[in-house]
Amino acid sequence: MSISGNNCTKLVVKNVMRGSTPPDYKQKCFDLCRDYLGGVWLKLTVDDVIVKRLGGGLTNQLYYCALNDGHISSDNKVSQEVTVRLYQEKHFKDTNDGYERLSDVIIALIMSEKKLGPKIYGLFESGQIMAYYKHKCFRKDDHKNAQIVTQVAKTLAQIHAMDVAVRKTGNSFMDNLDNFLDESKSLFDIKSLINESNCQTLSDHELTEELSWLKKSVAAVDSPVTFTHIDFRGNNIMITENDGIVVCDFEYSCYDCRGYDFGSVFSEWGKEFGHYDHIYYPEDNEIKPFVESYIEESTKIFGKEFTRDERNSLKHLMKEVKIFSLVGLMFYVLFTLKMNQSFIPGIPFDKKIVMQRTEYYYKNYYNLKEKILKEKLITI
Structure with missing residues (x-):
C-alpha cells in the first residue's frame, strides 16, 4: 500500500521487488478493476488506464491503477485510482489455518470499516483492491x-x-525469531561468518x-494479549493528506502481546529509514508523550477499568516499550542475517x-539492553 517509504535506502536492496512482474500485469490489473469497481471502468479499455508497479513489496506485489487524464469521470461513486495488491509468500507462515490468507481477509474488512486501515474495494483469492492514498510514512521528523x-x-x-x-490462541511472534535463527544456521556457518567479518558484538554475545x-525477559514483562498489528513500523503508518493516520499491511496481525507493536515503532524511533549504523534509542521524555496519549x-x-490494571x-x-524494543531490534538482527539468502x-x-x-x-540492541539493565527493569 505504501509507496513513499520505498525509496532506496541502506536497509534494502535498491528496487528489489518480490517475484517477477507478469508480462500481462497491466491487463490483469485492469480486468480486476473492471470486475470489482464497475462503473466507469466498464466503459474503458486497457489502453485508457495507467498501471505501474510500485517499488518494494517483499511480501506482496503492489500496482497503482488509475484512469488516464482523458478519461477521468465526474462520477465520484467509483474510485478512479486504486492499489492492487497481489499476494506473495509470507515470511511468517500460519500453519494452523487451512487457508493462510483467511485471517487477512477478515482483518482487512474490519480495519477498512473502522477506517483504521485502507479502504477495501475488492477481495479475491490472490489479493485485494484498496484505496490509493497520497501520504508520507511516519519517519524521524514526525517523531x-x-x-x-x-x-x-x-x-x-x-x-x-x-x-x-480470528483465532485468539496459539500465536507467538518469538517463535518466528527462533525460526529465523534456525534457518540462518541451516544456510551457512554463522560463527565462521562472524569471525571472517570481524563482527565484535556478534562474537561477544552468542545469538x-x-x-x-x-x-x-518478554515473559517477565507480562504484556497483555490484544489484537496486535505485529509490524507497526514507519513503513506501515501512513500520514495521509485527507484521511489522517491510516495503518496498512495487517497481514501478520493476530492476538499476541501488545508490546510487540510498541517495540516495532520505537526500535526505529529517531532514526532515518535504513540508517542501521546510527546507534540510538529515545530518552524517556521522547517515549512518554506517546505512552500518555495511548493511555x-x-x-x-x-x-x-483500563487504569485499574497495573499493567x-x-x-x-x-x-514494556523498552523491553519490546529489544524484540524489534532482534528482529532486524535476524531478518538481516538471512534476508538475502532466502527472501530475495x-x-x-x-x-x-x-x-x-x-x-x-x-x-543497537546491546546499547538498549545495557540501559535496561542499568535501570534494573529486568532482574532475571
Whole structure:
C-alpha cells in the first residue's frame, strides 16, 4: 500500500521487488478493476488506464491503477485510482489455518470499516483492491511532531481495542525469531561468518543464548494479549493528506502481546529509514508523550477499568516499550542475517554488507539492553 517509504535506502536492496512482474500485469490489473469497481471502468479499455508497479513489496506485489487524464469521470461513486495488491509468500507462515490468507481477509474488512486501515474495494483469492492514498510514512521528523505522535498513539490504542473474529490462541511472534535463527544456521556457518567479518558484538554475545534471555525477559514483562498489528513500523503508518493516520499491511496481525507493536515503532524511533549504523534509542521524555496519549485513548475506549490494571500504568508501559524494543531490534538482527539468502531470490549474498548491517543492529540492541539493565527493569 505504501509507496513513499520505498525509496532506496541502506536497509534494502535498491528496487528489489518480490517475484517477477507478469508480462500481462497491466491487463490483469485492469480486468480486476473492471470486475470489482464497475462503473466507469466498464466503459474503458486497457489502453485508457495507467498501471505501474510500485517499488518494494517483499511480501506482496503492489500496482497503482488509475484512469488516464482523458478519461477521468465526474462520477465520484467509483474510485478512479486504486492499489492492487497481489499476494506473495509470507515470511511468517500460519500453519494452523487451512487457508493462510483467511485471517487477512477478515482483518482487512474490519480495519477498512473502522477506517483504521485502507479502504477495501475488492477481495479475491490472490489479493485485494484498496484505496490509493497520497501520504508520507511516519519517519524521524514526525517523531518530533507532538500532534502526529498523539494521532499515531491513539490509532494504536484503537487497534489494540479491536475485537476481531480470528483465532485468539496459539500465536507467538518469538517463535518466528527462533525460526529465523534456525534457518540462518541451516544456510551457512554463522560463527565462521562472524569471525571472517570481524563482527565484535556478534562474537561477544552468542545469538542463541541472547534469544533465550530475551524470551524470558518478554515473559517477565507480562504484556497483555490484544489484537496486535505485529509490524507497526514507519513503513506501515501512513500520514495521509485527507484521511489522517491510516495503518496498512495487517497481514501478520493476530492476538499476541501488545508490546510487540510498541517495540516495532520505537526500535526505529529517531532514526532515518535504513540508517542501521546510527546507534540510538529515545530518552524517556521522547517515549512518554506517546505512552500518555495511548493511555488517554485506551481509557476513553474502556473507561476507568483500563487504569485499574497495573499493567496499564505509565510506569509499566514505559518498561514494556523498552523491553519490546529489544524484540524489534532482534528482529532486524535476524531478518538481516538471512534476508538475502532466502527472501530475495536472484540477489547474491554479499556477506560483507549483510554482516555489517547485522552487527550494527546488534550494537543497537546491546546499547538498549545495557540501559535496561542499568535501570534494573529486568532482574532475571
